[in-house]
Amino acid sequence: MSLTSQPQAATSVRFGARHWSWPSRWTIAACALALLIAAPVISVLINAFGARSDIWEHLVETVLGDYVVNSFLIMSGVTIGVLIVGVPAAWMTTLCRFPGRRLFDWALLLPMAFPAYVIAYAYTGLLDYAGPVQTSLREMIGDPDGLRWLPDIRSLPGAILMLVLVLYPYVYLLARAAFLEQSVCVLEVSRTLGCSPWSSFRRVALPLARPAIVAGVALALMEALNDYGTVSYFGINTLATGIFRVWRGMGDPVAASQIAVILLLFVFALLAIERWSRGRASYAHSTARYRPLPRFELRGWAAFGAIVGCALPVVLGFALPAAMLLHWALSSPEYWENAQFLRVLRNSFVISAIAAVLTLSVAVVLAYALRLHSTRATRIAARIASAGYAVPGAVLAIGVLLPLAALDHALADWIKAQFGWSIGLVFTGTLVAVAYAYLTRFLTISFSAVEASLGKITLSMDLAARSLGRSPSKTLGLVHLPIMRGTLLTAAILVFVDVLKELPATLVLRPFNFDTLATRTYDLASDERLVEAAGPALAIGLVGILPVYLLSRAIRAARPGAQKDQ
C-alpha cells in the first residue's frame, strides 16, 4: 500500500495560530439529528408566538386557570404520593431485613408494567356502583341504597392516586440505588454511634440520598404531566387535555400551541431540577466499598409494618388491577379471541419494533459521533437529543403534526402541479409521523444506554481497529456493535415497551384506521366498554412486565456485595 501525499477527505487548514477543519460527517449527522429531535418543540414555539389566536383571551378568562391549577394540583399530589410510597419502600428493602424483603426488592417494580390509564379503567370498573367492591359492601351492610357517600374514583384525587401507583417506582429505583451506593462505613458509624433504624434513616441515609430522590420525583412528575389517558377519562382538565380540546375541539392550533408552551415551561423546570440533582448525586457518596450492607433486623410490629408498606403498592398498583382485567378478559373471551384483536396486536408490535430500531440507530450514531469527536457541537447535540423524554406526548403530537401536515400539503400540491399525480399524505397519512414522535420522545432511553455501554469500551479498542486498517464506520460495525449487542437488545426492549404504552401522540398521529393496543384500549374505555377494553389493556401490561424483569435482573447484578446477604 502506498502512502502518497494526496489530500484527504478531512483536510486541516491553518488560520493563524488556531486550526480549523471541516466538521466530520459524524459531527454533521449528530447535529442534523439533534435538529430533527428539537424540531417539534421549535415548531410549537413558532406556532405559539408567530401568530395571533382569536380565542386566547377567551381561554385566559375562562378555562386556562383551571388547566394550570389542575396540573399543579396533580403535580403536588403526585410528589407527596411517590415520596410516601417510594422512599420508605426503598429504604426498607435495601437497609432492613424482614420476611419477604427479597421478593419485594423486585416486586415493587411491577406497577411499572401498566400505564396509569389502564389501571384507571380497572379501578373504575372495580369501584363503581355496579362493581364488585360496592356490590359486596352493600350486601355486607344489607342496604341496597347505601354508600352513596363513597367518594368517586373518577376525580382529581383519584387521578393522583392512579398516577402515584404507577409512577412511584421511579422514586423507588433511584432512592434504592442511592441507598445502596452509600458508604457502608457511614452507615456502620451511625450504628456504632447508637442510631436506631429510624434515626439512622432520618439523619444519615435520607440526607445522602436526597439528590437521587429529587431526580426520581422530577421523572415521575414529567410522566404525570405527560399523562393524557387518565385525566381525560376521569374528566379532569389539565394542560395536556387542554391542548387537545383547544386544538381538535375548538380548531385553534395557535392557542393549543400556546398552552403547550405553558406545559413546556413546567417540564423544563422539572428537567433543570432533575439534571441539577443528578449532578449533585454524584458527589453524595465518596467511597465505593461494596460489602454486604449492615441491615437492620425488623421484628414483630415493625416487620409487619414493613410487609404492609411494601405489599400495598404492589397489590394496588399491579395485582388488583391485573386481577380485575384478567377477570374481565376471561369472562368474555369473545372480545379478544378474534381477528380484529390480532390485527391491533400486530399493529402495535410492528410500530413498536420500527420505533425501537429507528431510535436505537439514531442513538448509536449520536453516541458514536460524541465518542469520535467530543466537540462542543456534538456535546450540545447529544444534550438536546437526550432531552426529548421530557416533552409530553400532547405537545409532541401538535409539534409533529402541524409542520408535517404543512409539508405534506405542499409536497402533494407540488407533485400534482408538476406531474399531475395525487400522492396523498406521505408523512401524516403513514407511519412516518408517529414514528418520528416516538423517536423524539424515546431517544433518551436508548441514547443513555448506548452511551453508557460505549463508555465501557476502552478507547484503545478504537485505536487498535483504526491502526489495523478499518475506518471509523467499519470499526463501529466490527467492534463496538458486536461488543454492545446485549445492551442494544435491552435498550430496544425498553423503547419497544414504552412505545406500546404511549397514548396521546399515538392517538393523534397514527394513520387513519390504524389501531394499536393503547388507542384501542382508550377508545373502548371512553365508550364505557371496559370489559371489551380488558383484552388490549392486559396485553399492554403483559408486555410491560418485560422491562420490569430486565430492571430487576440489572438490580441484582449491580451490587455484588448485596447478593451474599441472607
Add this chain to the structure above:
Amino acid sequence: MQPQDALVLQNLEHDYDRLRAVDGVSLSVKAGEVVCLVGPSGCGKSTVLRLAAGLETLQSGRVSMRGDVVGDPAARVRVPPERRHVGLVFQDFALFPHLTVGSNVAFGLTQLSPAERDQRVRDVLRQVEMDGYIDAYPHALSGGQQQRVALARALAPEPSVLLLDEPFSGLDERLREQVRDDTLRLLRRNGTAALLVTHDPEEALFMADRIYLMRAGKIVQSGPPQELYYKPADLFAASFFSRVNELRGVVRDGHVECPLGRLCAPGHAEGARVVVSFRPEAVALSHARGDEADGLIVEVQDTHFLGTGWVVHVPVRDAEGRDVKLSVRLNGRPPRAGDRVVLRVPPDAIVMFPET
C-alpha cells in the same frame, strides 16, 4: 530524510487547550531499529506516539513514513490512521473481546485471500507461541498471553512501523522481563521498526537501539543507551536512568573544589555554580590504612543489603560546609557501619553540569 527511515517526525508541536504538550519534537526510526521514547509521566511522549499514528490531529510539524508524508497541516496532508500502515500495541492490549485469538489476528489482514489470511494468522501466532490458542477468546488468556496475541495482531499486516505504548506496564514484574525479551527477539527476527514509549528507564535501556529522552514536551537527549547513561546531557538526563550523587561547588581558576578534590572544570565559566555528579556504582571503597596519598577518607554511616549487592551510605561535608549523603553500590562484602574507608571515583565517571 533518508529513504530507509521507517518513521520520521519533524518539529512536532501540539497544544491541549493552552497547554503545550509537545514542543518541537523531531525523531526518526530507521528500518529494523527499535527506538525508545522515554520520559517521566506527563512529558508528552504518548502524545508523540498518537501523533505518529494519526490518532491525534497534527497541529504543526510533519510526519513521514517510508519516505511518504502522511501528516503535514501546512501542506494539508492528513492520512487517517487506518491508511498509515502502523501497528499499535497498548498497555491494556485492547484485544477485541468478542473475537477469537485467530480472528483478532486476522482483523487487519483485509488485503489477503481467505487462504493466505489463515496461513498468515497461523504463522504469526506460531512466532509468538500462541498457535495452540487460535480458537480461544481473549478473556480465557493470561496477561502475558494477551500481550503476545496483541503483538501478533499488530505484526500480522507487516506494518511500516510498530508503535508500542507502555506495552509491558500491564504485566506483573516477574512476567515483564520474559515478555520484554520475547518481544525484542521477535522484532529483531522480523526486522520490524518499532517506536516504544515507556516511562521505565530500565526498559528503555534494555530494549532500545537508540533512546530519545523527553521532558516537558521537549527532547532532552538522544543516542544509544550507553551514551545516555554515561554521557548525560544534563542533570535530569543523568538522574533519570539511575540515582546519581551530587556535589555542588563554584568554578575558580578553571577548577572546582569539592570533597573529591580539586577537579578540572573545562567548559564552565569562571564563578559558575556547578554540580559534580557520579553514579553510586562508579565509586570504589577500600579500608583506610592512614597513609593514602589520594582519595577521601570517610566514615560509613550505614549499609543495606539489596540482594544483587549492597548500598553503603557515607556522609561528607562539601566545599560550602553542607552535609551530603553519598550512595555507594558494592557487589562484594561491604564495610561495617562506623568503619573508616577511602572513597575513590575514577575521573571519567564524573560528569559536571551547570547548577540549575
